[in-house]
Amino acid sequence: MKAGNVLRIARWETTRSATSLDRETAIAFVVVAVALAAIVPAVVTTGPTPGEGIYRIGVDDDSPYADVAASDPQLAAVQPGSDADVTVSPVGIQYADTAKGRAALSTLRSATVAYNDAVMADEPDQAAAFPVVVSLTYRPQSIDVTSAQADTDGAGSSTTGGDGGRTDTPSTDDGATGTSPTAGASGGGLSGLLGQAQSGTPSSISPPFPLQSLVFAFAFLLPLNIVIQAYGSSVLAERIDRRGEPLLVAPVSRGDIVAGKTLPYFAGAIALVSVIAAATGAGVLAVLAVAPLAALFLAATFLGAMFARSYKELTFVTVAVSVALTTYAFVPAVFAEVNQIAAISPLTVVVDSITDSGVSTGQFVLSTAPPGLAAFVLFGLGTGVYREEDMFTQLPIPSKLLDALAAPLATPRRAGVWTALFLPFVLVAELFAVALLFVAPVSLSIPVLLGAIAVIEEVAKSIHVFAAFERGQYRRSFRTALAVGAASGVGFFVAEKALLVTQLVGLPGLDIGRAAFAPALRGASPGLLLVAPLVWHVVTAAISAVGAARSRLAYVGALAAAIGVHLAYNIAVVVIALG
Amino acid sequence: MGNPRVVLARRTLGSLRSEKTIVLALVIQLFIAGFSSFLVVGLVSLYDPGTANGDALTVSVGVTGNASSDVAATIADDDSRSVVPYPSQAAASAAFQRGDVQALVHATRQPGGRILAAATAPEGSFRTTLVVTELKGALSTLERERRADLDHRLERTPVDLPPDERSNPYFSFTYTVLLPLLAFLPAFISGSVMADSMAEELERDTLSLLRVAPLSLPEIVDGKAIALVGLAPAQVALWLLLLWLNGTHIANPLALLALVAGVAAVLVATGAALALRVGARREAQLLYSFVALAVFGVASLLPQSPQNLIARLAVDSPTTLTWGLLGVALTVAAASYTGLRWLAGGAET
Numbered sequence: 001m002k003a004g005n006v007l008r009i010a011r012w013e014t015t016r017s018a019t020s021l022d023r024e025t026a027i028a029f030v031v032v033a034v035a036l037a038a039i040v041p042a043v044v045t046t047g048p049t050p051g052e053g054i055y056r057i058g059v060d061d062d063s064p065y066a067d068v069a070a071s072d073p074q075l076a077a078v079q080p081g082s083d084a085d086v087t088v089s090p091v092g093i094q095y096a097d098t099a100k101g102r103a104a105l106s107t108l109r110s111a112t113v114a115y116n117d118a119v120m121a122d123e124p125d126q127a128a129a130f131p132v133v134v135s136l137t138y139r140p141q142s143i144d145v146t147s148a149q150a151d152t153d154g155a156g157s158s159t160t161g162g163d164g165g166r167t168d169t170p171s172t173d174d175g176a177t178g179t180s181p182t183a184g185a186s187g188g189g190l191s192g193l194l195g196q197a198q199s200g201t202p203s204s205i206s207p208p209f210p211l212q213s214l215v216f217a218f219a220f221l222l223p224l225n226i227v228i229q230a231y232g233s234s235v236l237a238e239r240i241d242r243r244g245e246p247l248l249v250a251p252v253s254r255g256d257i258v259a260g261k262t263l264p265y266f267a268g269a270i271a272l273v274s275v276i277a278a279a280t281g282a283g284v285l286a287v288l289a290v291a292p293l294a295a296l297f298l299a300a301t302f303l304g305a306m307f308a309r310s311y312k313e314l315t316f317v318t319v320a321v322s323v324a325l326t327t328y329a330f331v332p333a334v335f336a337e338v339n340q341i342a343a344i345s346p347l348t349v350v351v352d353s354i355t356d357s358g359v360s361t362g363q364f365v366l367s368t369a370p371p372g373l374a375a376f377v378l379f380g381l382g383t384g385v386y387r388e389e390d391m392f393t394q395l396p397i398p399s400k401l402l403d404a405l406a407a408p409l410a411t412p413r414r415a416g417v418w419t420a421l422f423l424p425f426v427l428v429a430e431l432f433a434v435a436l437l438f439v440a441p442v443s444l445s446i447p448v449l450l451g452a453i454a455v456i457e458e459v460a461k462s463i464h465v466f467a468a469f470e471r472g473q474y475r476r477s478f479r480t481a482l483a484v485g486a487a488s489g490v491g492f493f494v495a496e497k498a499l500l501v502t503q504l505v506g507l508p509g510l511d512i513g514r515a516a517f518a519p520a521l522r523g524a525s526p527g528l529l530l531v532a533p534l535v536w537h538v539v540t541a542a543i544s545a546v547g548a549a550r551s552r553l554a555y556v557g558a559l560a561a562a563i564g565v566h567l568a569y570n571i572a573v574v575v576i577a578l579g
Numbered sequence: 580m581g582n583p584r585v586v587l588a589r590r591t592l593g594s595l596r597s598e599k600t601i602v603l604a605l606v607i608q609l610f611i612a613g614f615s616s617f618l619v620v621g622l623v624s625l626y627d628p629g630t631a632n633g634d635a636l637t638v639s640v641g642v643t644g645n646a647s648s649d650v651a652a653t654i655a656d657d658d659s660r661s662v663v664p665y666p667s668q669a670a671a672s673a674a675f676q677r678g679d680v681q682a683l684v685h686a687t688r689q690p691g692g693r694i695l696a697a698a699t700a701p702e703g704s705f706r707t708t709l710v711v712t713e714l715k716g717a718l719s720t721l722e723r724e725r726r727a728d729l730d731h732r733l734e735r736t737p738v739d740l741p742p743d744e745r746s747n748p749y750f751s752f753t754y755t756v757l758l759p760l761l762a763f764l765p766a767f768i769s770g771s772v773m774a775d776s777m778a779e780e781l782e783r784d785t786l787s788l789l790r791v792a793p794l795s796l797p798e799i800v801d802g803k804a805i806a807l808v809g810l811a812p813a814q815v816a817l818w819l820l821l822l823w824l825n826g827t828h829i830a831n832p833l834a835l836l837a838l839v840a841g842v843a844a845v846l847v848a849t850g851a852a853l854a855l856r857v858g859a860r861r862e863a864q865l866l867y868s869f870v871a872l873a874v875f876g877v878a879s880l881l882p883q884s885p886q887n888l889i890a891r892l893a894v895d896s897p898t899t900l901t902w903g904l905l906g907v908a909l910t911v912a913a914a915s916y917t918g919l920r921w922l923a924g925g926a927e928t
Contacts, residue, residue: 233861
């Protein structure tokens, strides 16, 4: 790859976009942008209420509740007797015995509280009007129920900032152990951000909003959608009417072309993220943390645009990519500062950067390395099919995927190299599984997780081997299959050692994290510890490779067998390790 | 050979089916709906834990100070809270540190009759939100009781609270957020696919082939638009059916579907018009996203926003204005579609 070529193509991509924009379109963009700039403040100031007038309160004009109904936009006052959901009469308050009637009553109740506070604010004797004044402060509790297990292996972390957290189940609670994880499933508190002391009347106290990271997720990731829209269009446009052909025959490498075409969009994405970071008060670290994620957005879009048969298909691929990646970034970040699981998400670094909580190197690496490496590999796969026979033909997506997977496998040894390169995806998928499952009770989460891991790892070890046999890269013989399988198993084993990075952030401190990433055998000799996983990876990879060499059906069967063996081994290890 | 427009509409739907994109679209919508519901169920169970799982958690509160008897009474009158009195703040603080209690209230009575409540909640825990919500509830009750006691000092009497009846906390969310989301997402996607479809015909130069067929440009636009405008209400009907099976009562389903079809027609016409004028997919698609945002922004400035229209119709609280705005939406839809046909007819010559 030559920097000069890359820059020249990048400049060409930028100027081409600028010049292809005719005057009419450019004016339209400006007009729409100005209109949006005018509309947004108007919408913000009027603050539209989607629930306006959905509950009908039957009330006479002289009743005090008429004023209450007028004070809440969700309530609409109507004449009593018409089809009201709640009717206020001198004898009392009646409500329709429906879900809507009860919801209306409950809304009327909270509206009354707010109305009373507003009335009382005008009273001359404020001590009688607001007879209770609350001052609320937050203080850490030093109990830590899970630390007894977590700290024994020396992997406990002080990286999450704040009070290091897991103070969820005080032992005084009856039955809390069963119910607390369910409450935990719903989110965590960002105490550092929101744990400010408050004081005022009881109704003015607000509990901390636990999903602040949702706001950051949308602020940082939604703008990336605009970039990948444009990028995907640009890549797919090269494939229409063989427009990309002149560039393909030019004396530059495929890598140069892809890098050059991507560079302007990546730079644009980083610029956007930097602007948002500056606006939200996040530092350089936040931009660095989101950069690999932006690259992954672009890489997935690039591969999608190489596979898509039409713009329609590309639209759906783009939406699917952004939904999936937003979820990956968002779900773990919900637990920021509450649980180490949050360290998986780059958004946690963003949150920490905003709150100045400090980020450890290990945490930074864990949150950025997997998406960064995954982006690298996806670009590699896409570049592999950036060639005439794939760009200008129309094939279903699965078939293109097989092409892309088979393309780099020239020798059996390459199978091992690519297995190793798939490891970031394995890591991303497994981390995501951990994030989804860690709130479930251990008795359920660990078996499900072990199953998920077996499936993920075995597919990663064999899917490209299968593709290579299907596309005739390897001779369909038993010996080749064994050699390829062994290479794949060794590649996986070597790359798996990279997983040691998870140890740096104390993820194994969680029971479920340990089951996933550090199933160390107690009492076994170090030699056995090293050799056993190697043998086991080679055996399972060989099983599925032999199936792949035979036929599609045989591959499915052999893969299932390999998953079974893998699962049995994992269960055995975990049972011994966890006692 | 039937009407060429119907043939073209069928072909458009066929290509969506063969590319499996329609399946992907439904999966994406289901995912987004599931995800937002997951968030809300989670949020509600944090603020109002009794609703999420039948057995409520108990928050135990350590109480100290010379007004502790008043505070203790209101804290104890709900099953979800329990009181532990402590003789001194130091003892209470130590118990809080140990985790024996999850919150502290130090209540002191002021000379004017006011009670100062210094509350302490655990920092950075899953249960912080719940603890603060419970404290707030108890102290609000105390505030009401104290106001009643001090009635003689007030010029106006607070309005009595309506009875406290358990209601479904997701009720408002279902009608005002989830349903509008599910209603407008398909319409937005239809417009986007229309822009893709037209831009692709233009970029691949296949429009001329279709026109040899012989089809006029307005007929081609018709064929594609019939398919895509029809697809949006069909998807929404599916969601309405799912919600109905789930026990959510949806009023005025036909009016809802008409509104969705109207919005889809506006967006599809916008997408097609932009693709026809701009010609390139990338620019057309970007402009379409911005224009669609602007259209929704302007519409939300109406006396009843589109989101509100859906909510009112579905929850059975429409006013005359609601029906009027539905009529306006359908008129705008017809107008934008006529505009598109005029544009297509002009582009042909």
